[in-house]
Amino acid sequence: MPRIDLRIDHDDIATDADLRLEYRGVPFTGEVVEAIGDHLLSQMLYVDGIPHGPDREWWADGRPMSEGQSEYGAPVGVWRKCHHNGQLAREQHFDSMGKPTDIHTWDEDGQPTDAGSRFGAGSP
Incomplete structure (x- = not known):
């Protein structure tokens, strides 16, 4: 499953006119995470740029x-x-x-x- 790390990939992330999450200009399907080192702070799953699946924060x-x-x-x-x-x-x-x-x-x-x-x- 493709993964976006918000600390590293933030310049490649945007939202389109329909507020769908885009990664490098394409609606994203996969996991979006934020972490400090190996410690996960947030995790959200997307399908075609729309939140779909678990959403967790620590x-x-x-x-x-x-x-x-x-x-x-x-x-x-x-x-x-x-x-x-x-x-x-x-x-x-x-x-x-x-x-x-x-x-x-x-x-x-x-x-x-x-x-x-x-x-x-x-x-x-």
């Missing part, structure tokens, strides 16, 4: 920062973000069309900071 110490899945540019399923201490900070659910269905948040001690929000039909 704190500099290697702990997970966020993770989710995109299908043809839309978030689907469960997306999670973590506090630096590793505690879950946010969990947001999306339907198969990329619309949010509910969200939960927690503080750094794991205490809920919401009662669980639900999004109605047509909500952003």
Whole structure:
């Protein structure tokens, strides 16, 4: 699978009029990563310049920062973000069309900071 390293290849990356990721003037299919040395900070997969697949980020110490899945540019399923201490900070659910269905948040001690929000039909 082709791979773009944002630290090295940033001059060859652009977006076209449809906001598709291009690499050297061509819509990109493959993996886009950012790393410090051998330590991965972010990873995102693209198909024809559109996010499609896992999207992950890590704190500099290697702990997970966020993770989710995109299908043809839309978030689907469960997306999670973590506090630096590793505690879950946010969990947001999306339907198969990329619309949010509910969200939960927690503080750094794991205490809920919401009662669980639900999004109605047509909500952003």
